[in-house]
Amino acid sequence: MINFLFHRIICEVSRDMLNLLQLLRQHEIFFISSPLLIFTLLLIFFLALIRPSRKRKLILPPSPAKLPIIGNLHNLGRQPHRSLHVLAQRFGPLMLLRFGNVPVLVVSSADAACEIKKTHDLTFINGPKLSVTRKLLYDYKDVASAPYGEYWRQMRSICVLNLLSNKMVKSYRAIREEETALAMQYIKRIALGRKYNEDKNKFKKLLSDFLELLGTPDVGDYLPWLAWVSHVNGFNAKVDKVAKELDEFLDGVIEEHVNQHNKHANDQKDFVDVLLEIQKQDTVGFPIERTSIKALILDVFSAGTDTTYTVLEWAMTELLRHPKAMKELQKEAGKVSGGKSSISEDDLHNMQYLKAVIKETLRLHPPIPTLLPRVSTKDVKINGYDIVEGTQVIINAWAIGRDPSLWEKPEEFIPDRFLNNPIDFKGHHFELIPFGSGRRICPGMQLAMQINELLLANLVHKFDWTLPDGASERDLDMTECIGFTKHKESPLIAIANQCSF
Structure with a gap:
């Protein structure tokens, strides 16, 4: 026997x-x-x-079967938010996994997200220490990954006061409208059949690699005895290469501002100039190193560009798939413009259907589907379950946005659901939290939405859009790419036909 x-x-x-x-x-x-x-x-x-x-006598959340040593790492596919959603449908909105040595709580309901982000916000205030984050974000010197404390508060305050406050966002209005007009002219040249060449943007490729690596787990973070694998397969080398190239690029940005400031001291200051001035004056109570400045610039570059155009890309994709919604938005744009050739930010206040389209896009396509991971700093009870200190927490905002108990026909794009609906994305309604919530909600949310609303309103107002080669809306590929933010895997290609006014 x-x-x-x-x-x-x-x-x-x-x-x-x-x-x-x-x-x-x-x-x-x-x-x-x-x-x-x-x-x-x-x-x-x-x-x-x-x-x-x-095992202690703990009441733990339900768990799928685990393999020895690796735990549930085998349950993660190419699209973790989708794989975790499927598992949550079997095991519930609070589900405990193990990624190697690390316990991982997966949250897939609005109620549970509220417990994490509101009731126990301080317990889950910090992110996990991940090797890729440490290398790419200057040893956690940026706002997004810095540990909660005085350094984080000061860095966040610098960003908000000098770039992202209501006052500062309003002060950039002329720049936003000017850049939007330039974008419309750029598209107009294509619509009129004029061709032009554009040099490849090295930084755009570098930023894409940066975000892809941020979204790629390093096996050594969960299985330390397999940390050598990232050396063998070249992953560490790629991370080091991207970190080095980004650092050189950001050094160049800083040096350029230093030289320009010396030559033109009376010119209007931008965010980099402000950071350098704060460093020079030493007004925050502790010295700001150059690495901190580069980390903050990188936050603004990555969060301020990538997630913003991701929302715009998905919004246009959904509008092309739903011609009735496109016509409704164009009708609203034409009405508020009053015959003008473009829409200003003053007009946006009267565009309720535009705001509904943006919300519905964020519900179906949150730029970061599983938000930024957090880790518990002490033992805590969540909805009756014991969550031990050191548990990593993943909030699946993508799954919450498709929860049939919260949304009627959750898989369908229906902007009308947000008309006369108080639910917003500003962190108070946990049915819709694409920017997170609590103390570490994304500080750039207002600026990002202001840009997206202005661009989308003018895109549908100035142009009629069709798909190339007679393709129908059913032919649009909705596959998501791999990486930190979820773009379309295949870029959206559409034909702009200029409207007459």
Whole structure:
């Protein structure tokens, strides 16, 4: 009987080991195969099975089956927000996974998100320490990843007061309207058949690589004994290369501002100038290093550009898929413009359908579907479950936006659902939290939405849009890319036909 049980354990262990090897090969994690490696994995699996359990009497959230050592890493697909949504439909809105050594709480309901982001906001105020974040964001010197404390408060205050406050957002109105007009002229040249060449934007590619890497988990963060894998498969080398190139680019930006400021001291200051002035005057109570300035600039570049145009891209995609919604928005734009050739920010206050289109886009396509991960700083109870200190928390905003208990026909694009509806995305209604909530809500939300509303309103007002080569709305590819933010995998291609006024 003992021999039979031992044989069965070995068979089970061997099967799990083969599952692990298949998973690692599938994700190109490593390419080494040797008897020694197989023996080592087999031994680790066996020891994990026979190790005495030390579980305390805790009431834990439901969990799907786990593999020894790797836990639930095999449950993550190319699109984690979708994989986690499928699991949550079986195991509930609070679900406990294990990514290697790390317990991970997956939150997929508005009520549970409120518990995390409002009731216990301070308990989940910090993000996990991840190797990729540390390398790319100057050892957590930026606002998004800095630990909660005096440094974070000062850096966030600098960003808000000098760039993102209501007063500052309003002060940039002329610039936004000027850039929007230039964008319309840019499209108009194409609509009139004029062609032009544009140099490839090296920084755009660099920013794309940066965001893709931020959204790629490093196996060593969850399985420290496999940290060497990221060296073998070239992942660490790619992270180091992107970090170095970004650092050189940002150094160039700073040096350019230093030189221009010396030559033109009376010119209007931008955000980089303000940062350099604060550094020079030493007014925040502690010295601001150049790495902190570069980290803040990187926050503005990445969050202020990538997530903003992601929302615009999905909004245009959904409008092209739903011609009735497009016509309704164009009708509203024509009405508020009063015959003018363009829409100003004063007109946006009267465009309720535009705001509904933006909200519906954010519901279906939040730029960061699982928000920024957080980690518990102490043991806490959430909806009756015990969540232990050190648990990583993932809030699946994408799943909450498609919850049938909250939304009628949740998979359909229906902007009308937000007409005469108080639900907003500003962090108070947990049915819709694309920018997060609580103390660490995205500080650039207002500026991003102001830009998106102005651009989208003018795009549909000045042009009629069609798909190329007679394609129908059913032909639009809605596949999402891999990375930190979720763009369309294939860029949106549409034809602009100039409207007459």
